[in-house]
Each structure stands twice: as C-alpha cells, then as structure tokens.
Amino acid sequence: MKTSSFSIRKLTLAALLVGSAGLVSSQRPTADKGLKDYYKNYFPVGVAVGRQSIQGAEGELIKQHFNSITPENAMKMGPIHPEENRYFWTDADALVDFAQKNKLRVRGHNLLWHEQTPKWLFKDAQGKQVSKEVLLQRLHDHIFTVVKRYKGKIYAWDVVNEAIADNPQEFLRNSEWYQICGEDFIAKAFEYAHEADPQAQLFYNDYNTERPEKRERIFKLLKKLKDAKVPIDAVGLQGHWSLQEPTEAELRQALDQYASLGLKVQITELDVSIYPWEKERRAKRPGESDAYTPELEQKQAAQYKMFFKVFRDYKNVLTGVTFWNVSDKYSWLDTYPVAGRKNYPLLFDQNQQPKKAYWEVVKF
Ligand code: GLA
DSSP: OOOHHHHHHHHHHHHHHHHHHHHTTTTOOOOOOOHHHHHTTOOOOOEOOOOGGSHHHHHHHHHHHSEEESSSSSSSHHHHOOOOOOOOOOHHHHHHHHHHTTTOOEEEEEEEEEOOTTTTTTBBSSSBOOOOOHHHHHHHHHHHHHHHHHHTTTOOOEEOOOOSSSSOSSBBBOOOHHEEEEEEEEHHHHHHHHHHTOOOOEEESSSSSHHHHHHHHHHHHHHHHHHTTOOOOOOEOEEEEEEOOOOHHHHHHHHHHTTTTTOOEEEEEEEEEEOOOSSSOOOOTTTTTOOOHHHHHHHHHHHHHHHHHHHTTTTTTTTEEEESSSTTTEEEGGGGGEEOOOOSSBOOOSSSSBBHHHHHHHOO
16 A cells, blocks of 8 residues: 555656656747746846946847846946945946836845945045055945945845956955955955845855866855855856856866855856957957857857756756846957957847847757
8 A cells, every 4th residue: 555655656756747847848939938937947047237228129138038137337336436425326226226117136246346446445535555444444334335225125245256366376366455454355345245234145256266276266265254154145156258168067066166165156247258268458469350150159059058057957056147248239348358359248149139049048
C-alpha cells in the first residue's frame, strides 16, 4: 500500500515535471511579450536609463520589456549633489516617478564611487584636502539625504562602486576616498546606507568580477565585510562583457564563489561589446573598422544565449539582471574607451527592433 501510493506520487510528480517542461519549451517568442514576461519565474529584468529614454519609442520599449530601472547617471554623486549645500533632484525624481507610474522597481546607483564625484567633495574652502572626519561626515550626510528621499521607492542601492584596484598587485584602488580614509570608507558607506533605509538591499558593485585574479580580490573584500558584520546583502557583477569573455566556466565559478558567502548576486550593467575589453581611452585608429558584420552578430547571439542559460541555472542566487542602456541607438560604449567607434552591445538594434541575440535569450 505504502509502496504504491509512493509510486503514484512519484508518477504524478513526473507528469507535473513533464507538463511544466512542455510549457516552457512551447513558449513561442512573440512580439507583444517582453523580456520581463519570459523571465517572470526567474528574476526581474532591468535597464539603465536617462531622462531622454523614458519617452517616445524607447519609453514604450522600456515598459514592454523591463520591470526594473537603474538611473544611468542621475543619482551619481556629481550630478545629484553638485555643491555641498545644493542637490539637483530633477532628473532623479523624474526617473523615480516614471518607475512608480509604471510599477517598475528602481535600483539606486550609486552612493560612493571614485568617478563622477563633485569638485567640492575632497576639498575645504581653501582648496586643501579634507580630513578623514570631514570626508566621512560628508559621506554620511550625502547618503542620508539621498537614501531617505527615495526610501520605499528604491529597493536596492549600489553602495560602493569599483573599490578594487585595476592593478592585480594592489588590493584597494588608490582613490581619494582611500587616500583620505584608508579602507574604512567602505564599511562606513554600508553602515550609513543601512541606517538611512534598513529595508534597502545593499550592494558592492564592480567590473571584471569573473576574471580569476580580480575575483579573488573582490572575494577577499566581501569576506572581510561579512566577517566584520557590515550590512552588505549582495554583490553586483556589472557584466560589461564581450565576445571574448567571460567564459561559461569563469561565470559559473564567480557566481558560486560569491554566493558561498551567503550574498545574493545581480548582473547590474549588462552589455556585450563586439570588441575585446580595453580600459584606457584612445582615439579611433585610421581605418579601424566598426562594422557590425553578420558574423559578429551571430557570435554575440551565441554569447548572450550562453549567459542567459547560466543565469537561469542560478535563479536561486540571482535576484536581477539589468542591461546598461536600452538599444544600440545609444550605448556608453559608442564613445568609451574609443571615441567615435560605434558599438552594438544590446538586445535591440538602432530602431529598437529585437536582434538575433534577443531571440536566443527568450527561446528556452
Ligand atoms: C561603470 C559605472 C556605471 C557607468 C558605466 C559606464 O560601470 O558603474 O555607472 O558609468 O561605468 O557608463
């Protein structure tokens, strides 16, 4: 009796599994569904936006495909806090309002970075470098003001962005934050953000997070923070990737290693460049091609397919995947690192039409 009810249960389970597998594979990509619908059982799908992209055709595309946004620049310290006693809220407010109206989540980006910082931040009225106490007080006031303004409307914050050095021989980046505060600024930023909004999920965010040597240094930092009971919830892998990297094995290993600390993970700035990764800015070389050939498009589609297969496999670890920009009409990679060299890193083309890569991402 026992055995048979057990096998009936097993059979029912098998039938259910076959049923649900059938359902998934019979999903037909259609024009009216969006990325967020295909991925509703996996994770929210987000996109980085500026004010120019929340209207017109791009605005419609955002509403169809995404259920989360990240302000591309509007909440960075330079733009939002240009002078010590002046905040500029207009752009950030407009993005948060758009999100509220359209029921989109918002990831706040970012509270502390070495780039796009305002001029006044590290200097006193005489132009001399400020002390650690003054800088931490400024950081505290900045974080309290910005985080509290959007409390309940922003569910996650990139608290510290890119604190690890580019040079593999070094640990933390030799930024002004580091020069003035030593490594304390990192823990302090998380503490202030947690105090300002205890509900917000707090992230450390960085790039090249899958390269083994950088992965080890990021892991070391995250472990230190966890061991010291700093209120950090998650790590953001920016995902500024290319046709060359990361490999599937590198990506899986990175996800495993970060998750082993009990942290959640998000892909926060995804794009797949058609060029190998470079860091230093330079001019386009005479004759350097920026043609988007069918071969490159095909390779890119295969790369996106692999990434999303891995993301689905890690749905218990990944709590979001966000693209950096909406369509190939505009990407920050059009000017960086090579000025004037067009890039085609996203799922939608310059006319907001889905590319080959898009169909690979939604076909599973
Ligand atoms: C980094 C930052 C982002 C953005 C990109 C380029 O990845 O985290 O805010 O500036 O560079 O746009």
